[in-house]
Amino acid sequence: MNPLIPADRVVVIGAGPAGLTAARELTKAGLRPLVVEKRASVGGLARTEVFKGFRFDMGGHRFFTKVEEVKKIWREVLGQDFLQRPRLSRIYYNRRFFYYPLRLLDTLLKLGPWLAATIVLSYLRWQVFPHPREDTFEQWVTNRFGRRLFRIFFKTYTEKVWGIPCSELRAEWAAQRIKDLSLKTALLNMLVRPRTTIRTLIEEFEYPRLGPGMMWQAVADEIQLDQGVLRLNSDVVSVRRTGCRIDGVVIRSDGQEELLEGSHFISSMPVTELVAKLSPPAPAEVRDAAAKLVxxxxxxxxxxxxxxxxxxxxxxxxxxxxxxxxxxxxxxxxxxxxxxxxxxxxxxxxxxxxxxxxxxxxxxxxxxxxxxxxxxxxxxxxxxxxxxxxxxxxxxxxxVYDAGYRECLDTVRVFVDGLENLQTIGRNGLHRYNNQDHAMLTGLLAVRNLLLGQQNDLWSINTDQDYHEQLSEEAEVAPEELARILEAGLTRIFVKLDRVALGLSVGAVGGLALFLATLFVVLGGGPLVRPALSLLGQYFPGYEVTASGTLVGLAYGFVAGFMGGWSFAFLRNTCLFLWMAALHRRANFQLLRRFLEFI
Ligand SMILES: Cc1cc2nc3c(=O)[nH]c(=O)nc-3n(C[C@H](O)[C@H](O)[C@H](O)COP(=O)(O)OP(=O)(O)OC[C@H]3O[C@@H](n4cnc5c(N)ncnc54)[C@H](O)[C@@H]3O)c2cc1C
Structure with a gap:
């Protein structure tokens, strides 16, 4: 992408968080972008609709980020109108309300003893006989939590959200979101900083006084004050190109079509639509791949x-x-x-x-x-x-992250990246499950690519960062680094004991000790020791405090020592394994307690 020259005109498609952030950044650099938006209002998915004076979010929008630049924009734009709000959310199931994130005691008490018992039994049953394969979301959750818990807290809500049975939803979706939260980091938190992580997200969040629409209206006003142009009710119906260069976009507004030319284009409209609206059309395989993104x-x-x-x-x-x-x-x-x-x-x-x-x-x-x-x-x-x-x-x-989306997106991406004066940004522009902050970040970075000739990869910005960033703030060292140190420490302290090796060494020491003690007494030393050693004959048949007894003692000492050492190693390894397994399971539960946050 060539850096901008002053006469260039940047056209931004979409006045959602990503498009508006990009346009704001352009105006800060002294440019006058043109923003086209098909709706009558700004904010995109994060807009606030008004009905009879009452304001409604399209899905409640918490403002939460660890991206400093995004935080700075939010504060600059809204100042005192940006509120800190307490959070309470519950799950309604079977005519009862359960705290969410789930609280173990609250959940078990409200489910009642019978259901609680069947949950435990079901959990144990699926631990012992899990599904041999984890292809579907249902199998994935059942293997970890049992079928009962899956049915109560995962099945219906997940099916309502995605509209397909959990037995058809791919396991990768859950595995990806859980992996993104990092089991290692959850374990780390249990051991090092219990209860503090993700606290902010769970207990409170930031929110504009009049909803997210207030933020995006204020940004739109700022852009226009700085000479940017915003055209609402302007649906991009065609994206004209010559080879790999975009020449302009055709908008439909009030039934009229109009060609808007530009030198650079930043698009936050869904990438499927972008591909479908190219004129001349994209190659057939790219159009097919784009059409399969759902x-x-x-x-x-x-x-x-x-x-x-x-x-x-x-x-x-x-x-x-x-x-x-x-x-x-x-x-x-x-x-x-x-x-x-x-x-x-x-x-x-x-x-x-x-x-x-x-x-x-x-x-x-x-x-x-x-x-x-x-x-x-x-x-x-x-x-x-x-x-x-x-x-x-x-x-x-x-x-939707369905079974085929990755491959289709890769095909689309290769083609779109080849359009030399266009960048696609935002949640649907990149087909990524991003929140506002990361959608905004893609807008910011796209402008830096343009103005500064940077090579930021917008496709790699995603939701994972939230939680890592959250954790970094609370830990003094980066969580990954802490996890590595902790893991190394644990491995050193809790290294698995080799049963045979420990048996042989304790056996050798035991045999030698009994041999030397017997020899010492036989050679006339320690009258007090003789009766004690003689008693060993009761446990070790054939052993006596004589010259030949030294060798029998050597053998018995070795065998007893070997058994003691072997058993100790076995017991210690078993306890360690059980402890680690319990820790792992708790960490897994911790992650799933918060699973709905990511839907
Ligand atoms: C139910 C729900 C809850 C959410 N909760 C949160 C939350 O709590 N916190 C959070 O940070 N994020 C949340 N999000 C995510 C957040 O809404 C998005 O990350 C963010 O809005 C993405 O911004 P964007 O600009 O990339 O896309 P969009 O908001 O989709 O904006 C794209 C814009 O492009 C316009 N457009 C599309 N096609 C055309 C066209 N042909 N011509 C002209 N304009 C076009 C659209 O009208 C839209 O205004 C939630 C999302 C949903 C759906």
């Missing part, structure tokens, strides 16, 4: 309830299969300013679906009725208390 969509039924307080949570995960709603947000608990009337409460009922399926196509009025019914069924509010409602649909909310 997404999961969702819609929010927004309800205004005539009650000042309904429940204390920021959000509730709804695992119960008898209702279709997946998660319920209580926006007042995110920020009191989200509601204009303190006597009312605004809820966002999130339904995961696929564009054009029955739920997606259901008329808004029916969806509002469904939401009211399910709210009452769960017992959170009476349908009669719901004053009003509306629906917002969000397409391409989750890039």
């Amino acid at each position: 997404y999961r969509d969702f819609l929010t039924v927004c309800l205004i309830v005539n009650t000042p307080h309904l429940f204390p949570d920021n959000w509730i995960y709804v695992h119960s299969p008898e209702v279709r709603v997946g998660r319920i947000q209580n926006f007042k608990n995110w920020s009191p300013d989200m509601v204009p009337d303190a006597g009312k409460t605004s809820l966002g009922l999130e339904y995961f679906c696929t564009e054009n399926d029955s739920l997606w196509n259901m008329p808004d009025a029916e969806l509002v009725e469904l939401g009211k019914r399910e709210l009452e069924r769960i017992g959170l509010a009476r349908a009669a208390d719901v004053a009003d409602g509306c629906v917002f649909r969000t397409d391409k909310a989750y890039p």
Whole structure:
């Protein structure tokens, strides 16, 4: 990518967090980017919709990052309007609410003794006879936690989110997310800094006073103040190219098409769409690969309830299969300013679906009725208390990591990287399960590639960093380094004992000791020792304190010492193994307690 010259015009596609961050960075460098956005408002997936003065996130958006540059932007943009909020979330299952992240005692007490016992039995059964293969999400979780726990806390919610049975969801998805959290680091935390890690994310988070939309509207205002141009309601319908160079984009606005030319392009629209809209078209294999990348969509039924307080949570995960709603947000608990009337409460009922399926196509009025019914069924509010409602649909909310996505994405990536004056950024631009901060980071780095000729690889920015960064802050040394030191220390202290070697050495010492002691007495020494040694004859038949007894003693001493040494090594190795296994299991549980955070 050639660095910019002052006369260049950069076109940014999409006014979500990634596109707006890139445009802001360009204006800070004195350029005047043109941002085109198909919606009527900014913020993308992180927008805040307003209905009758009540504000609704499209999925509650916590602001959490360890990327310093991102933190700095958030503070610069919103200052005092950036709040620190306490977090409470629970799981609704079987007419009960369980704290989330799960608390062992709370969970077992609420499940009751019978269910708790079957969970333990099921866990043991799957430890002894696990699935021989772990191809699916179901097999993966069952092998670690037993079928009972899988059914209660993983199955229904995961199926609601992804829309496919857990027996069809690939195990790599779970394995990747758990691996990303690093089992090694979890073990480390249990041993070195129990209870402190991820505390921030679990107990509190940052949030703009008027929701994430407030942040992105403020950024859009800043860009325009600095002479950048923002065109809303402008859908990019075609991306014109000559060979590997993009010449311009055609936007459709108010039914009119218009060609917008530029010298450089930064696109945060879904990479599938980017490829599909190229003119002339991309090669067939690239188009096929792009078309195979899939997404999961969702819609929010927004309800205004005539009650000042309904429940204390920021959000509730709804695992119960008898209702279709997946998660319920209580926006007042995110920020009191989200509601204009303190006597009312605004809820966002999130339904995961696929564009054009029955739920997606259901008329808004029916969806509002469904939401009211399910709210009452769960017992959170009476349908009669719901004053009003509306629906917002969000397409391409989750890039899906299915079995074939990696290969398809690689094909798309090679082609897109070959377009010399275009960079693709953001969550759907890179088909990565990124949060706002990493989407923003891709925008920042794309601009640095442009302005400074840097070679940042945008495809490698991802969610893993959150947790590593979080851990680095709390540990004085980097977690990976600490883990390495700890592992080396543990290996040295707890090195596995060789049973035969220890048996032979203790046997040799034992045999020699008895031989020398017997010889010492036979040669006339130690009258006090003789009776004690003679007693050994009761345990070692044929042994006596005589010249020939020295050799019998040597043999007995060796055998007894060998058995003692061997047994000690065996017991010590077994205890060590059990301890390590328990530690490993606890760490695994710790990770899975927080699993829903990553969906
Ligand atoms: C339910 C849910 C909960 C989430 N919770 C959190 C959270 O708690 N914390 C967090 O940090 N992140 C969260 N995220 C992730 C966050 O929303 C995304 O990481 C972020 O919005 C990605 O920004 P982006 O700019 O890459 O993409 P987007 O937000 O998708 O923005 C892309 C923009 O491009 C526009 N566009 C698309 N096609 C065209 C076109 N043809 N022409 C013109 N414009 C186009 C879109 O309208 C959109 O405005 C959540 C996401 C979801 C779905």
